Amino acid sequence: MPLWVASVPRVRCALGRRTIGILQHDLKFRSRCQPSLRIPQRSYASTHVSPATINAAPRVLPQNKELYNALCQLETSAEQYVNISRIQLALRGLASEDFVVRVAVLALDSQENAQKVARLLLADPLGPVEKWEEELETATEDGKPVLLRYGAGDDIRQPNPLYHKLPTPSRVLRANNLEVLVSTLNIDVSKAPVKAALDDPLDTVLVPKLQATASSGVPTPYPVHKTLVVGKGLESVLAYGTFAADMPSYAEAAIKVAADLPPLVKEIQSHAVDGPSIINVELGAEALASFRESIANSVNYERGWFRSGMQELSRWLTAGMQPSEPTKPAVKALVSSVTDDVEARILIEDARQLQKLNDDSAATQRTAQSVLTNLEVWAEQSHTELRDQLDSALSSRYWKKLAWWKLLWRVDDVTMITSEIIEQKWLVEAEKRGVFLAGRMEQAGYANTVDMSPVVVVPEEAAEVPVEEPVAAETREPSPTEPLPVNLSTEVRIPQPWHSQLSIARAALLQESIPPLQALAQRLVLQTLSTTSLTSALSALLYVSSSSLTIFEASAVAALGLVFSLRRMQTTWEKAREMWAVGIREEGRKTLKATEEDVRWIVNNQGTRRLEAEGAEERRKAREAVERVREALKNLE
Structure with missing residues (x-):
C-alpha cells in the first residue's frame, strides 16, 4: 500500500466529512479495481x-417493450416533428x-x-x-x-x-x-x-x-x-x-x-x-x-x-x-424530453397554421370584397350602357326607316336593321368588361363557370292544358296587345362561363325576336295590300252594277278599305316595334341581373378553396402517439 494512503488516519481530523467520505469511497473503489484494470x-x-x-434492431428488454414500441410509433406518426437522432438514441437506450x-x-x-x-x-x-x-x-x-x-x-x-x-x-x-x-x-x-x-x-x-x-x-x-x-x-x-x-x-x-x-x-x-x-x-x-x-x-x-x-x-x-x-433515469429523462419536444413543435405548428388560416381568411375576404366592388362597378356601367345605347339606337334615323308608313318599301330591311341594332348597341362594351373581370377573378383563384344543376321550369298549368295542334306561324296573327316572344329567361341552367351569358343572350335575341318581327311586317304589308285591293274591287263592282252611284260614291268604299288597312298596319306595327324595343331592353336588364347573381354565387359559394388547416390529421396522430409514450413511461415508472 502506498505511504500516502497509510497517512490518511493522521489527517482525519483536518478533513471535513465530505472529503473523508470521498477518500473512503475512492479507497474502496481502488481496492476493487487493483491490481489491473479490466474493461x-x-x-x-x-x-x-x-x-x-x-437505429439497430436489438432484442428489446421485456420491461421496456411497451415504451419501445410507443417510441417507434411516435417516430412513424410524428416524423415531421421529432428529432430522429434523439429518438433513436432513446430507442437504443x-x-x-x-x-x-x-x-x-x-x-x-x-x-x-x-x-x-x-x-x-x-x-x-x-x-x-x-x-x-x-x-x-x-x-x-x-x-x-x-x-x-x-x-x-x-x-x-x-x-x-x-x-x-x-x-x-x-x-x-x-x-x-x-x-x-x-x-x-x-x-x-x-x-x-x-x-x-x-x-x-x-x-x-x-x-x-x-x-x-x-x-x-x-x-x-x-x-x-x-x-x-x-x-x-x-x-x-x-x-x-x-x-x-x-x-x-x-x-x-x-x-x-x-x-x-x-x-x-x-x-x-x-x-x-x-x-x-x-x-x-x-x-x-x-x-x-x-x-x-x-x-x-x-x-x-x-x-x-x-x-x-x-x-x-x-x-x-x-x-x-x-x-x-x-x-436508467437518464434514459427516462431523454424519452420525456423527446415527447415534450414533439408536443412543443406540434403546438408551434398549430399556432402557425392558425395564423395562416387567419391570414388566408383575411386575404380571401379582401379578394372577395375587391371582386364584388368591381362587379358593382361593372353592373352600374352595363346598365347605363344598356339605357344610353338603346335610347340612341331607337331615336336614330336608322331605326326611323322602319316607320309604319315606310314599311311598304322597307319590309325587307327589318331583319338587317334590327340585327345591326342588337349586334352593335346591345351590351357590347359590357361584354368586353365582363371578360376583363372574369380574367381578374380567375387570377384570384375563383371558378370561371357557374356549377349549377340543370333546372327546368315548368308552369303548373302545363299539366292541365290539353295538347292542341300547333298553329302554323304564317296563319297565326298575333294580337296587338300580346308582346312578342322575346322573353329569353333560361329554363335550363347548365354549367357555362358566366361572362359568356351576354353573347349567348345576344345570339338568342337574334334568333328568336327578329324572325317574328320580320314575319309580322310581311303579313301587315300583305294584309294592307290585300284589304286595299279587295275594297277597290268592291268599289269598282258597285260602280259598274249600279247606275245610280257616281264614281265618287263608289270610290268611298275603296277609300274606306284603304284607311282601315293602313290604320290597322299603323297600330299593329308601331305596337310591335315598341314591344320589341321594350323586350330587348328588358332582356338586357334580366341578363345583367342574372350575370351579377352568378358572379356573387361564385364568390360566396365556390371561392378559391375551402380554408382548412394543413396537416391537422397528422398532428392529431402525433398527439396520440405522444400520449401513448407518456402512458408507457408512466407504466414503466
Missing part, C-alpha cells in the same frame, strides 16, 4: 455516430440493459477551455497525472472533437474522421457508465442572424454536429443525453443567453451552463444541480494539483475545489446516472 463489455452509444447506425450515457462538454469559444473542464471532472485526485490528461491537453491541434470513453491507455485506437477517441481510465466514467464528447458549439452565438438560421436551439445544443474536417464535410449529428455548455467570460455567456432565450423549460435538466469567471471572494453554499454555474478553471486546476502534490493539502483542495464551482458540475454530471429498474 467490461458494454453497449456503447455508437461506434459510428450517424443516426442510421444508432431502451434496448440495452447496460447502456452508456452520452454527455457533451461544448465550449462557446475555444475547445481548449472545454477540455480543461472535462479533465477536472474526470481526473482522479488520488492518483498522479495520467497519460490521457496530457493527451487531452494537446488534442486541439487539428480542431477535431475528443471522445472520452472508458478504457486503458494502451488500447488500440481505431482512427475516426469525426473525432479523436481517447481511452480514459476514469473512475467517473466507469462508475456511471459514461462517455464524454468534448467539442465546441460550432456557432458564433454573438451573431444575431445565427439564431434565425437555426431550426431549433435545443437541437443545436443536444445534437452537436461533427464534421469530417474543420473546413468542409457533411455535418454528422451526435445526439447526447446531457450537455454542459462552457463559456469563458461574461460576454460569451450573455450571448448564449440571448441565443437560448426561446429554449423550453423542460431542457433545463439536460443542459447546464457554466461561466468561467474570476473566483468569488466568499464561497456560496449551493447544492442545486440545475441552473447556471460560475466556475474558475484555473482555481480548480490549482486545487487538484495541490492535492496530488500532497495529501496534507486536502483542506486547501476542498476549499479551492468548492470555490472553483467544480463540485456543483460533478454533481450535475453524475445526476441521474445511477442504474435503476427497469432502466
